[in-house]
């Protein structure tokens with residue numbers, strides 16, 4: 001039960017648990033212990049990928065990540081996850097250029113019978129600040145404000161369209177250097193500021 | 194349960210990743226049953242292997258684990274699951290609801306209000322609430338996809354026609370966030386209201402049926418009912434004979450071979466906690482106070 005023997009297992013568990021908390025409480029920000037990875041991958045992104053990805057979970061890279069060959073090599077070496085060119089075949093999509101992120105419909109939405117067969121999009125942003133969205137939904141006691149930047153100008157509308165498709169849809173994870181927040185498909189926007 | 198420990202909390206890392214991905218989907222789609230590749234565990238299916246796998250996937254070295262079976266920490270099932278995680282994960286265990294960060298349960302929800310720092314893991318034997326209406330998985334999948342829950346209401350209404358009330362007392366079906374109808378596992382319907390707007394995350398694991406589902410914190414959970422027959426949580430019209438609680442779920446236990454019975458809290462930690470605070474049998478509380 002010594003720490004060295006289970007070090008990697010503990011790091012995976014801690015990263016997963018942080019994301020589990022974030023998905024359970026949409027918009028809440030948690031920090032997690034990052035992992036070193038080639039640029040432009042943020043330490044928290046790397047921790048999540050190492051914690052959750054393996055040969056059963058194909059990964060799609062946005063052009064900003066794909067432009068750095070070291071990223072695909074790092075992912076294959078540490079997780080064994082296949083890199084896929086088609087975003088709708090991905091279990092996880094990694095987005096380094098948040099402003100240019102593709103519309104959610106390009107990713108797997110799951111089916112009515114199996115809505116879980118959908119893509120989780122991990123988006124790197126510069127900061128959790130900017131114009132706030134006021135959210136409601138499972139995991140939120142009353143309302144919660146969420147802000148991240150930079151995001152596409154029509155981001156709020158994309159999120160509304162994603163909610164319209166429930167239970168199909170994508171789940172979003174936002175990452176700054178060491179901090180994460182999540183917006184599961186269940187969130188509704190009640191106010192935009 | 195005596196195999197040597199190679200992995201933290203028994204499961205290998207690849208299996209934990211697979212279960213963790215299923216848990217994350219379950220949280221994002223409240224009440225929806227996510228299929229997962231359930232593993233053989235070193236205990237029989239009836240012993241809560243689904244709950245054990247969920248607990249093993251979320252547990253970390255900082256966690257404090259409580260395991261209850263029918264409200265008690267001391268049944269064979271609860272003791273052996275607690276020992277399993279003590280041995281394979283080395284985590285601290287407790288019987289105090291308020292001290293636990295992860296609570297694995299079979300057939301009850303603790304009486305004490307749970308907090309945002311806790312996760313409640315339910316052991317589930319039959320996760321599909323529509324199964325008794327429709328044996329085919331493809332059909333129940335389709336019914337959930339279309340929110341086709343009319344037959345479920347018809348079944349409950351037949352109870353009313355036959356018994357004058359809804360006779361379902363355990364595993365009483367709920368609807369989560371106005372969407373999926375879900376089996377809350379065989380808890381008494383007394384516990385159903387505790388599922389709604391709970392500050393703690395609730396996870397459900399069915400090992401044999403290979404399903405994981407979830408209720409996120411602060412999610413509205415309603416028990417299916419009718420305008421003319423609203424849902425009523427049942428409890429024996431009595432108080433606990435050990436701690437005088439009038440708000441807890443009671444078990445009727447036989448006290449001797451003459452068939453005498455008494456009512457006691459099903460949640461043993463709740464009962465002990467109350468007695469430690471000075472709450473006693475009703476006869477005692479009715480005595481004149483010493484300083485009176």
Ligand SMILES: [Zn+2]
Pocket residue numbers: 433434435436437438441457458463464465467
């Ligand atoms: Zn009692």
